[in-house]
Amino acid sequence: xxxxxxxxxxxxxxxxxxxxxxxxxxxxxxxxxxxxxxxxxxxxxxxxxxxxxxxxxxxxxxxxxxxxxxxxxxxxxxxxxxxxxxxxxxxxxxxxxxxxxxxxxxxxxxxxxxxxxxxxxxxxxxxxxxxxxxxxxxxxxxxxxxxxxxxxxxxxxxxxxxxxxxxxxxxxxxxxxxxxxxxxxxxxxxxxxxxxxxxxxxxxxxxxxxxxxxxxxxxxxxxxxxxxxxxxxxxxxxxxxxxxxxxxxxxxxxxxxxxxxxxxxxxxxxxxxxxxxxxxxxxxxxxxxxxxxxxxxxxxxxxxxxxxxxxxxxxxxxxxxxxxxxxxxxxxxxxxxxxxxxxxxxxxxxxxxxxxxxxxxxxxx
Amino acid sequence: xxxxxxxxxxxxxxxxxxxxxxxxxxxxxxxxxxxxxxxxxxxxxxxxxxxxxxxxxxxxxxxxxxxxxxxxxxxxxxxxxxxxxxxxxxxxxxxxxxxxxxxxxxxxxxxxxxxxxxxxxxxxxxxxxxxxxxxxxxxxxxxxxxxxxxxxxxxxxxxxxxxxxxxxxxxxxxxxxxxxxxxxxxxxxxxxxxxxxxxxxxxxxxxxxxxxxxxxxxxxxxxxxxxxxxxxxxxxxxxxxxxxxxxxxxxxxxxxxxxxxxxxxxxxxxxxxxxxxxxxxxxxxxxxxxxxxxxxxxxxxxxxxxxxxxxxxxxxxxxxxxxxxxxxxxxxxxxxxxxxxxxxxxxxxxxxxxxxxxxxxxxxxxxxxxxxxxxxxxxxxxxxxxxxxxxxxxxxxxxxxxxxx
Numbered sequence: 001x002x003x004x005x006x007x008x009x010x011x012x013x014x015x016x017x018x019x020x021x022x023x024x025x026x027x028x029x030x031x032x033x034x035x036x037x038x039x040x041x042x043x044x045x046x047x048x049x050x051x052x053x054x055x056x057x058x059x060x061x062x063x064x065x066x067x068x069x070x071x072x073x074x075x076x077x078x079x080x081x082x083x084x085x086x087x088x089x090x091x092x093x094x095x096x097x098x099x100x101x102x103x104x105x106x107x108x109x110x111x112x113x114x115x116x117x118x119x120x121x122x123x124x125x126x127x128x129x130x131x132x133x134x135x136x137x138x139x140x141x142x143x144x145x146x147x148x149x150x151x152x153x154x155x156x157x158x159x160x161x162x163x164x165x166x167x168x169x170x171x172x173x174x175x176x177x178x179x180x181x182x183x184x185x186x187x188x189x190x191x192x193x194x195x196x197x198x199x200x201x202x203x204x205x206x207x208x209x210x211x212x213x214x215x216x217x218x219x220x221x222x223x224x225x226x227x228x229x230x231x232x233x234x235x236x237x238x239x240x241x242x243x244x245x246x247x248x249x250x251x252x253x254x255x256x257x258x259x260x261x262x263x264x265x266x267x268x269x270x271x272x273x274x275x276x277x278x279x280x281x282x283x284x285x286x287x288x289x290x291x292x293x294x295x296x297x298x299x300x301x302x303x304x305x306x307x308x309x310x311x312x313x314x315x316x317x318x319x320x321x322x323x324x325x326x327x328x329x330x331x332x333x334x335x336x337x338x339x340x341x342x343x344x345x346x347x348x349x350x351x352x353x354x355x356x357x358x359x360x361x362x363x364x365x
Numbered sequence: 366x367x368x369x370x371x372x373x374x375x376x377x378x379x380x381x382x383x384x385x386x387x388x389x390x391x392x393x394x395x396x397x398x399x400x401x402x403x404x405x406x407x408x409x410x411x412x413x414x415x416x417x418x419x420x421x422x423x424x425x426x427x428x429x430x431x432x433x434x435x436x437x438x439x440x441x442x443x444x445x446x447x448x449x450x451x452x453x454x455x456x457x458x459x460x461x462x463x464x465x466x467x468x469x470x471x472x473x474x475x476x477x478x479x480x481x482x483x484x485x486x487x488x489x490x491x492x493x494x495x496x497x498x499x500x501x502x503x504x505x506x507x508x509x510x511x512x513x514x515x516x517x518x519x520x521x522x523x524x525x526x527x528x529x530x531x532x533x534x535x536x537x538x539x540x541x542x543x544x545x546x547x548x549x550x551x552x553x554x555x556x557x558x559x560x561x562x563x564x565x566x567x568x569x570x571x572x573x574x575x576x577x578x579x580x581x582x583x584x585x586x587x588x589x590x591x592x593x594x595x596x597x598x599x600x601x602x603x604x605x606x607x608x609x610x611x612x613x614x615x616x617x618x619x620x621x622x623x624x625x626x627x628x629x630x631x632x633x634x635x636x637x638x639x640x641x642x643x644x645x646x647x648x649x650x651x652x653x654x655x656x657x658x659x660x661x662x663x664x665x666x667x668x669x670x671x672x673x674x675x676x677x678x679x680x681x682x683x684x685x686x687x688x689x690x691x692x693x694x695x696x697x698x699x700x701x702x703x704x705x706x707x708x709x710x711x712x713x714x715x716x717x718x719x720x721x722x723x724x725x726x727x728x729x730x731x732x733x734x735x736x737x738x739x740x741x742x743x744x745x746x747x748x749x750x751x752x753x754x755x756x757x758x759x760x761x762x763x764x765x766x767x768x769x770x
Contacts (some may be wrong), residue, residue: 030520126399130421130751229514230586238407238512239755331586332514334752335421 199284609711
């Protein structure tokens with residue numbers, strides 16, 4: 001219950017920050033100021049926007065299929081929000097300790113597609129239908145490279161639980177598994193044990209250097225999952241006006257926008273947990289200079305929560321920042337080029353990575 | 366019954382006034398009619414494209430125009446020449462100076478005073494026209510980037526265009542619709558200090574152009590989206606009367622500034638960039654965009670040469686009066702005359718017919734380059750994807766004010 005309330009509030013606050021950040025960052029990239037009027041440096045702009053959106057009329061087109069049109073944004077939002085249930089924000093704060101966490105996450109996020117299809121179909125608008133069809137084609141095909149890179153991590157970590165994957169990437173692995181040992185690059189034969197050193201050396205991208213590639217594939221696929229540029233063809237405003245949510249207004253529209261920003265954060269959280277050490281600190285223990293211990297607090301205590309949440313959120317926000325940065329730099333791909341990228345490049349590369357990860361796992365034993 | 370409206374009812378009349386070219390009966394399986402515009406983010410105004418699409422593929426397309434029609438030609442037939450001049454600004458409103466130049470040149474030729482115009486006036490005309498060409502190309506490149514999805518480039522271009530608009534505002538008092546070039550002269554001389562500020566602007570602009578070229582034009586995704594898309598082969602281009610950067614993008618080295626050598630262009634050195642098919646086929650969207658980009662560099666060259674002339678041989682003097690050659694009465698002899706000039710979009714032409722008895726032209730026809738260029742879209746976009754249609758449309762670079770006039 002606490003986790004539910006926390007994540008709900010966190011989600012809303014994050015959305016405000018992210019929209020403000022998006023507008024400010026895009027403004028700086030484009031040599032503008034962005035919002036400057038409401039509050040100091042436009043900080044309160046998003047609150048003003050929120051008030052405006054809530055006051056807007058909820059327009060339902062006469063020709064829309066109302067039974068589909070009305071609940072569709074709620075399904076989109078629920079699917080995304082339910083994903084946060086298994087994100088380990090700190091060492092023992094998460095909505096639900098699901099053993100098959102990643103499996104649940106991939107399944108529940110796929111429900112998002114259903115919601116988008118309902119949004120597009122229910123609107124009874126040609127542009128919305130175009131957008132929805134593009135979104136479904138895109139999300140379904142990018143789930144494959146995304147899933148394959150997740151499989152790589154699962155094979156190395158030997159678990160589906162996100163919390164356990166995170167524990168493996170830091171100095172506290174021994175607290176849940178006394179026999180566990182981490183080695184540099186995961187190779188036992190090298191004989192350099194890093195269990196107590198922790199920090200960036202035990203993050204998955206360092207434990208298995210192959211994962212740097214997997215991370216890139218995951219990140220590209222996650223951009224497509226969250227419909228961000230250069231893969232924003234479902235909401236390409238120069239082609240499809242507003243994409244699948246053309247007909248929506250007011251609160252229903254804001255729910256769709258909210259889930260759009262939500263999925264950006266969700267995939268960033270997932271990337272952080274899978275590759276970038278989750279709530280673990282990036283600083284290693286170097287001899288008596290115990291940077292890792294100083295900056296991570298003991299699991300279960302107040303400082304542990306504080307440091308964990310700090311690292312987790314700041315890493316995720318960095319990834320969100322990169323997503324925003326990419327959006328305001330690149331043009332968008334065409335539908336067929338998008339499919340080419342997924343099926344001809346990312347998927348084969350991910351399959352090869354799965355095989356290589358299996359080999360690496362053998363080196364690790 | 367002269368003041369009664371005569372109207373013969375005919376059933377076909379209603380059909381003629383129907384807004385659509387296509388009807389739902391002619392659709393095959395899986396096809397649908399989509400209206401892109403008149404209110405659509407990437408039609409650059411109020412153009413309506415009626416599209417039959419089969420999923421993402423475009424089967425047929427018909428552009429509908431007339432939403433911005435302001436009766437330029439009728440206005441011109443009821444106003445004296447000098448009063449028509451501000452209306453030419455409203456044709457291609459992002460390159461108003463170029464329209465004025467063409468119109469003023471035409472009237473001067475009809476009066477036979479084209480050789481009386483002082484050199485300084487001509488250089489100033491070319492200077493402001495080239496500045497405006499830059500501004501127009503910035504809009505073209507920026508909005509094309511936006512159509513492809515790169516929003517930032519658009520804002521960069523708007524930023525640089527703003528400097529030009531401010532300078533032209535300083536010159537003429539208006540930001541977009543200047544009425545600066547008059548028949549036989551100019552509204553005023555350049556303001557004091559303009560040459561220096563213009564030179565400063567050129568120094569500022571050069572690295573910005575290179576930056577744009579790296580970020581947008583050479584961008585891998587941009588190239589993927591535009592190379593081999595919407596290939597306009599030279600024959601088709603000539604048949605459709607396509608001119609300007611679109612024609613040069615198809616590899617034909619035809620620039621009226623060189624071909625006609627009007628004003629002081631023969632005294633100025635500049636190249637005519639043509640599409641070479643560097644990234645794909647000659648005449649694709651990338652070539653057209655690249656030609657516009659190269660033309661920006663050429664315009665910068667022309668501006669630099671104008672500035673050297675304006676601060677050197679044809680320096681500002683106290684006694685110089687830009688209105689010295691402005692005729693007090695414009696009444697050309699009975700004649701017909703077609704005048705043309707290189708607008709950023711293509712060939713802008715005015716056809717005059719004067720009866721020799723009045724100050725008002727009997728007929729004034731304007732040729733809008735965008736109108737001709739737009740007509741080629743159904744030939745280019747048939748069979749492509751919806752996303753390509755937007756790219757092709759953006760690469761044509763139309764201004765609706767010039768399409769409808």
